[in-house]
Amino acid sequence: MPTLLEVGQRVAVAIEAVDGERGFRRRLLELGLCPGTTVRVTNVAPLGDPLEIEVRGGRLSIRRDEAAQIRVRR
């Protein structure tokens, strides 16, 4: 299963699961990155990291290693 880091820009995908240590994944879940939610990478910062993602109609900045913890399905 690909991670959010591996899908291309502008591709809408659904979150399958969030991995990682408990406090880390709880933060992401509480920001609305729940399984089933649609998410899209909209931009990459000029220095290559972090990514800008669209979720629930808002924009968030998320680091690459954090995006690698989010498994998605197309």
Add this chain to the structure above:
Amino acid sequence: MTATRHIALLGNPNTGKTSVWNGLTGGNAKVGNYPGVTVDRRAAPLRGHPDLELVDVPGAYSLVARSADEQIALDVALGLNGQPAPAAVVVCVDATQLARSLYILVQLQELGVRCVVALTMADEAGPAAPDAGALAAELGCPVVPVVGRTGVGLTALRQAVVAAAAITTAEPARWRWTPSPALAAKLATVRAAFPTSWPASDGLALWALQCVGDDELAAVPPAVRDAVVAAAPDAAVDDEAVLGRYRWLDDRIAVLMKTAVDRRRTERIDRVLLHRGLGLVIFAAVMFVLFMTLFAWSDPAITFIEDRFAWLGQQVRDVLPDGLLEDFLVNGVIDGVGAVIVFLPQIVLLFFLLGLLEDFGYLARVAYLMDRIMRTMGLSGRAFVPMLSGFACAVPAVMATRTMERQRDRILTMMVIPLMTCSARLPVYTLVIAALFPSQTFGGLSTKGLLMVAMYAFSVVTALAAAWVLARVVKPLKAKRLPFVIELPPYRAPRLRDVGRMMLAKTWSFLREAGTVILACTIALWALLYFPRDTPAGAPDYAALAAAAPDDEARAAVEHARDAALLEHSYGAQLGKAIEPAIAPLGFDWKIGVGIIGAFAAREVFVSTLGVIHGVGDDEGSLRQRLTDERGPDGAVVYTPLVGLSLMVFFALACQCMSTLGVIKRETGGYRWPLFLLGYMTALAWVASFLVFQVGRLLGF
């Protein structure tokens, strides 16, 4: 007169909470600090209702906390740990971000907290905006749409708050999901261990199950900790709670949004401001303006203030006879107040610009653009602006760390900002370079210019290295494995009134809390260098010599000699002599030691103190000559270029600035961090200067 009751104001960041705060209160805000954390506590009476006090809570997405600063939201909402229990909580809910901004409200309702929703950004949501009545019916609490820009809805919001505060019956806990039997059993175990001061609610038991574990919460009783450990909560608890809440929000609330929110304007602006090339150019230009404002453009105001205080001092000198009172007023009180006021131009300008950039939405983009660089030293992109400001002055830069979300990041940034080459170090470097280094060129560039550039580069490298080391060695500064997700809010026109009020509040809290510390230190330092005001035994009769002087020049020379003798005999100079064995291995004599002590008032004071102790008054040209010509008893040059280099390294690394220490004491709410800063920087400076001087000597310089 009824007793004051409290209303808390909560909400996600970027939901227009500041506008709501300004709309609900009528000035007279009391700004303090929550105990033990680097978070401002603002409280002010509700406009027209002096018996209701509104308490501001820093923006938060959730009540779940791992550190003491995050726990404030819960403490204020429930009235725990010394906070007064609120009669109601106003929750700012962004109409363009309904589900995410209502998440914290769902948590509050599980805890049985009485809520009033201020529905902000309804104008921005436009046709997508949800119907307030339908939203209120789903949430079971009042919903008042407000437009901060125009003030529409604020009166209705105040009325709703007053009505909610008047309800005397207990608010029932509302759960939007049903815990599984396994979770319900865990909740019961934890709840049974609560102290009597905690409400015995399942909501609080769930909070403990989610927060206790790998945390730094100070106020959780051991019995509760043991019960949580016994209940063995795991990720399944989080899934159940968080996903249960969002499922309800998605099913019942998200459908109230009439269409998708139009974000095209923000997207268009982002295409330019976050562009790979143009975006970075604009970023550099904005940072240049910010930096020049602090570094150069605030100079006329600073000079004006310095001139006014110098004028005031002269007036006092003219009126009062020479003596203790005159010197105390001029060099203690007036200089001390001046030393505080002189920071105001930079603080006012920096917070005005920061307020504009934050409200517009650009500060979050700065963090996004710079995160890659700042994370290499264990910080986030939010640390960039405070660090950059440190090149001008550490005092406003330390205050700017309030724009960072996490306490650990704020403190780590504060601990390295004073290493940046601030403008007060420049007069010291200029003097040392001009007096002690020969004019040579090196590859077509002057050595003096290269040295100055090298000192800047040195400060950046040491600041980055110090952050890297501190983040690994000092326990409270260790990085947590938490996501660095930040919101990139829509671009919004800044409101000058909100920016202005924030700027004034910052300035006032600096004057009241840091200013008093700085003034007290200036007076203490004055006393150290003034008393006992004796000339050594066997000194010539300076008064007679001055009277006999043939011209002004000769009289000035006598006065300079007298001032040098008085200073040399002061407690401060005795201290300088006492520490000479400690600073001799760095290449410093006791005169430099006195200069270093005087420089605690402000680094540039090193130059004038050195001038007085060398008997040349405040003429910098004579001081340079004097330093170049100074010979020891054996006829050797005292101040060699190697001593100069060692001295510059010392000034680059030592925390020679009580104003920085004063402002860090104010921002961290205690003496622990400023003392740590003073200790580690002094040790670092001593070791580095020692190495420079001793290695340099071995190499034959």
